[in-house]
Amino acid sequence: MNGWTKYYSNDTNLVGSDLDVEQELVSWxxxxxxxxxxxxxxxxxxFLKINGIGNYWQSDDYILDLSQPSGSPGTRICRRxxxxxxxxxxxxxxIQHSVDKNFEVITYNEEQQDINGIVELAxxxxxxxxxxIDLINDYVRFSILDSQV
Amino acid sequence: xxxxxxxxxxxxxxxxxxxxxxxxxxxxxTDETTTFIRxxxxxxxxxxxxxxxxxxxxxxxxFDGTSDYNELIAWGDSSPAGDFGGFQINMDAEGGFSGGATxxxxxxxxxxVDGLKFTVRTGIGDNIxxxxxxxxxxxxxxxxxxxxxxxxTTSSVKTRIKIPTNEDIGGFREFSLFLKYSYTS
Numbered sequence: 001m002n003g004w005t006k007y008y009s010n011d012t013n014l015v016g017s018d019l020d021v022e023q024e025l026v027s028w029x030x031x032x033x034x035x036x037x038x039x040x041x042x043x044x045x046x047f048l049k050i051n052g053i054g055n056y057w058q059s060d061d062y063i064l065d066l067s068q069p070s071g072s073p074g075t076r077i078c079r080r081x082x083x084x085x086x087x088x089x090x091x092x093x094x095i096q097h098s099v100d101k102n103f104e105v106i107t108y109n110e111e112q113q114d115i116n117g118i119v120e121l122a123x124x125x126x127x128x129x130x131x132x133i134d135l136i137n138d139y140v141r142f143s144i145l146d147s148q149v
Numbered sequence: 150x151x152x153x154x155x156x157x158x159x160x161x162x163x164x165x166x167x168x169x170x171x172x173x174x175x176x177x178x179t180d181e182t183t184t185f186i187r188x189x190x191x192x193x194x195x196x197x198x199x200x201x202x203x204x205x206x207x208x209x210x211x212f213d214g215t216s217d218y219n220e221l222i223a224w225g226d227s228s229p230a231g232d233f234g235g236f237q238i239n240m241d242a243e244g245g246f247s248g249g250a251t252x253x254x255x256x257x258x259x260x261x262v263d264g265l266k267f268t269v270r271t272g273i274g275d276n277i278x279x280x281x282x283x284x285x286x287x288x289x290x291x292x293x294x295x296x297x298x299x300x301x302t303t304s305s306v307k308t309r310i311k312i313p314t315n316e317d318i319g320g321f322r323e324f325s326l327f328l329k330y331s332y333t334s
Contacts, residue, residue, distance in 0.1 A: 016334070059331050060332060061331050062330055062331075063328065066167070066325070070153070070166070072153065072154070
């Protein structure tokens with residue numbers, strides 16, 4: 001299933017499949033964004049997940065040629081999952097699981113013994129951990145952006 | 150849900166799938182065309198930006214899509230006055246698309262001083278990575294660069310093509326104009 005899943009602190013979750021979103025049965029921005037503890041995003045064989053209490057955001061990028069007929073939604077070129085860095089989060093790490101296209105960002109509030117791949121967040125509070133699937137070039141990008149997209 | 154984008158020649162007008170800048174002699178500038186961009190999303194679209202590319206399907210010019218694109222970029226890149234030209238975009242709708250006949254651009258000033266008019270060239274609007282963000286001046290209803298709020302039909306840009314004085318090969322050229330944008334359901 002392509003789409004996102006929101007995980008809440010009361011052990012519930014909300015699934016927003018692309019099909020349900022397309023049929024306007026569910027919406028990212030109109031469903032609860034409060035008390036989220038994690039979120040994942042699936043697209044074909046890609047699976048992205050970010051963990052941690054805080055604010056999350058999901059958006060997609062598109063391009064549209066003027067010559068395409070009216071009514072075209074454009075071509076989706078990027079899928080994005082973001083989490084705003086909370087003051088309690090001191091470190092983050094991107095983990096690529098054994099499945100090639102399965103990526104997860106985990107945040108920590110304590111120093112880690114294994115510092116390989118660790119990003120220090122102390123001066124980045126308020127910025128956004130960002131995981132993106134580049135659908136043109138077929139890869140995943142991890143970055144920290146100043147704002148939600 | 151995926152939203153639909155509409156390009157039109159008037160605010161809220163019928164959809165277009167091409168813009169004809171019409172024929173013009175070397176050394177002159179084509180007609181200016183105002184193109185409106187709107188969407189049917191219930192939320193704003195963000196990170197809107199324009200770029201061009203070769204026309205890859207349905208090419209109906211006199212050469213080929215890649216040659217036309219490369220030529221257009223080369224015109225924008227050129228510095229000798231006689232070789233300078235190319236596709237130009239004016240995003241100052243709020244200011245009445247100001248800038249006079251040159252839009253404040255020349256072979257020495259390829260982006261206007263006010264940052265609202267652009268000559269497409271290498272690194273500026275020539276591909277998706279270099280897309281030119283839509284200014285907040287594209288409409289009085291827009292206050293943030295790159296945004297088109299839901300329901301706003303007045304966002305518009307003006308475009309034209311300056312033919313270099315030294316261009317001596319006549320014929321119809323074609324290229325593609327793209328909008329890049331972000332959307333949250």
